[in-house]
Amino acid sequence: SPPVAVHWKSYIFMGITHAYSDGACGQALYGDLFRFYAEECRLGPRPLQQVDTSTCNSFKLLQRRLRKSLRGRLPGEAPDTNNDVYHEILCEDWGKRLGYQLNIEFMPRALSTLRIASQHVLACGNDVGWLTAILGALFRLFPQQRSIYLVLKCACRDGPGESEMVAFLSEQRTFAVDIMDPTRATLLDIAAKVDAARRSRSWWAPRPYEAGLCIYVNIVSSMLDRLPLGCRHVMQGASPPGLGLTTAYSHINFRLDQKTEEEWDFRIFHWDSAWGGVWGDYFSHAIGAVIQDMAENPTAALLPPPVHRLAKEPGPGPPGTSWPESSAVAATPAKAAPPPPSSDDDAAAAAAAMSLPPAAAAARRSAACLLELDDQAAPMVVDVGESPNTSSTSHKRKGEDLTGPLEVSCSKAPRGGIL
Numbered sequence: 001s002p003p004v005a006v007h008w009k010s011y012i013f014m015g016i017t018h019a020y021s022d023g024a025c026g027q028a029l030y031g032d033l034f035r036f037y038a039e040e041c042r043l044g045p046r047p048l049q050q051v052d053t054s055t056c057n058s059f060k061l062l063q064r065r066l067r068k069s070l071r072g073r074l075p076g077e078a079p080d081t082n083n084d085v086y087h088e089i090l091c092e093d094w095g096k097r098l099g100y101q102l103n104i105e106f107m108p109r110a111l112s113t114l115r116i117a118s119q120h121v122l123a124c125g126n127d128v129g130w131l132t133a134i135l136g137a138l139f140r141l142f143p144q145q146r147s148i149y150l151v152l153k154c155a156c157r158d159g160p161g162e163s164e165m166v167a168f169l170s171e172q173r174t175f176a177v178d179i180m181d182p183t184r185a186t187l188l189d190i191a192a193k194v195d196a197a198r199r200s201r202s203w204w205a206p207r208p209y210e211a212g213l214c215i216y217v218n219i220v221s222s223m224l225d226r227l228p229l230g231c232r233h234v235m236q237g238a239s240p241p242g243l244g245l246t247t248a249y250s251h252i253n254f255r256l257d258q259k260t261e262e263e264w265d266f267r268i269f270h271w272d273s274a275w276g277g278v279w280g281d282y283f284s285h286a287i288g289a290v291i292q293d294m295a296e297n298p299t300a301a302l303l304p305p306p307v308h309r310l311a312k313e314p315g316p317g318p319p320g321t322s323w324p325e326s327s328a329v330a331a332t333p334a335k336a337a338p339p340p341p342s343s344d345d346d347a348a349a350a351a352a353a354m355s356l357p358p359a360a361a362a363a364r365r366s367a368a369c370l371l372e373l374d375d376q377a378a379p380m381v382v383d384v385g386e387s388p389n390t391s392s393t394s395h396k397r398k399g400e401d402l403t404g405p406l407e408v409s410c411s412k413a414p415r416g417g418i419l
Contacts, residue, residue: 011234022170023220024155029166034228058167061159082158084205086172092249095212099248099270102280107383110291111262117294122191127219128198130256130264132191133294134217135177137286138252139185139302141279147178149214150194151206151250158201174214175203182303187294216253216269222260235259244277246270288382 012033016025069085106114118129131150138148154173157163175197179185197203206214223233235257248270257265268280293306300306 018168020168021166022155022168024157024163024170025166027223028164030223030227031164034231037229058165061162061165061169062167079204081173081201081203082156084171086205086211088172088206088211091209092211094209095249097248098273099246100244100268100273100277100280101246101270102244102268104266104268104280104284104287105381106264106266107381108262110288110383111264113295114291115262117291117298121295121298122188124191124195126258127221128191128195129294130219131194131217132187133287133290134215134254135190135194136187136290136293136302137283138215139179139182139190140286140290140305141282143182143303146180146182147176149174149176149210151211151214151216152203153218154203172206172211173203174206174210179302183301185302186299187290187302188298191298212250214250216250217256218254219256220258222258245273248272284382291382 014026014029016029065083065085068080068083069087073079114129114133115126118124118126118132122129122132124132135148135150139145151172151174153170155170156173157165157169162169177190177193177197179189222235227233246269250270252271253269255265255267255269257267259265268283271279289305289308292308293300297306
């Protein structure tokens with residue numbers, strides 16, 4: 001049934017088996033359904049769009065793709081970005097490892113900032129905006145990394161009439177994002193590289209044993225209010241993670257589901273356990289700072305990250321020092337922490353002292369904060385500052401900049417005591 005807060009006179013529940021169809025099939029089914037309904041109700045009757053099935057028959061196309069993938073690419077044959085198929089079952093165990101999972105909850109202010117930055121600052125869509133935020137956070141958490149290979153779930157429907165098909169035409173596509181020099185590269189450069197790769201289709205199906213070395217990002221957008229006849233696409237919320245420990249098949253796997261125009265479910269299906277169990281908390285801080293930089297200073301260098309001044313305690317005061325009640329959540333007290341290391345040697349020493357891997361120490365230095373959370377606190381809550389000079393993941397904070405101790409807010413949902 002639909003959500004309680006939404007009062008619809010009637011609705012249609014439609015389920016599509018993912019093994020035989022992809023997300024784009026919903027749009028094709030909805031289009032036919034609305035045309036039939038408009039004709040029956042005489043709401044502006046118009047002839048149905050006729051599709052030439054001789055050139056774009058779903059089963060014929062799928063058979064051609066499958067046969068080609070089983071035969072393999074012949075010597076000298078160029079890759080086909082729209083029709084190549086990747087059989088992940090052949091080599092997924094090669095990258096199998098122990099991992100952790102986490103749900104990240106973004107505060108309304110952070111989501112609004114991301115939407116404004118994507119559409120009005122970077123002049124790109126929400127998908128490119130999310131990819132820019134994720135990549136920016138990863139480049140800052142791994143300062144020595146100069147290139148990241150992304151694997152996206154793309155609808156390979158560029159052929160004639162393929163957009164009207166009800167079939168599984170989505171495939172995994174890989175492309176590299178290179179920043180060369182992080183002291184010169186900017187968030188605007190990352191957005192431009194991602195957007196150019198998607199527009200030009202300059203990607204490829206994952207090569208054998210390549211998927212385990214990539215970053216997976218699956219963004220599922222919603223049609224929302226863009227449906228005819230006053231209909232609305234109602235999305236189901238994501239369920240919370242069961243246990244913190246899970247099985248990982250790549251470095252990290254993100255899943256984003258759009259619920260409303262600005263609200264998203266952000267889940268990390270898994271990340272490599274070698275990064276440490278608290279790596280997700282460092283990532284939460286880093287992506288919150290990146291979202292603010294996307295809106296305020298997208299041409300600033302990735303490294304070193306800009307220093308954001310924090311607002312004072314919530315309460316009455318001049319603009320920028322008070323926080324609206326709608327964004328306030330219960331805070332989990334944090335213990336005082338020493339200032340972050342100032343060099344790579346200090347970061348390695350701190351990692352050894354804290355029993356953290358070097359990647360986690362680099363994350364601590366890049367995000368410039370140390371988190372100590374309650375063992376049962378999940379998911380992480382990400383927020384950005386209301387004023388141009390504030391950024392954090394909590395509505396209650398101490399200190400003058402991100403190098404000081406913070407109080408981190410988390411909603412109280414069990415996560416298996418991983419942190």
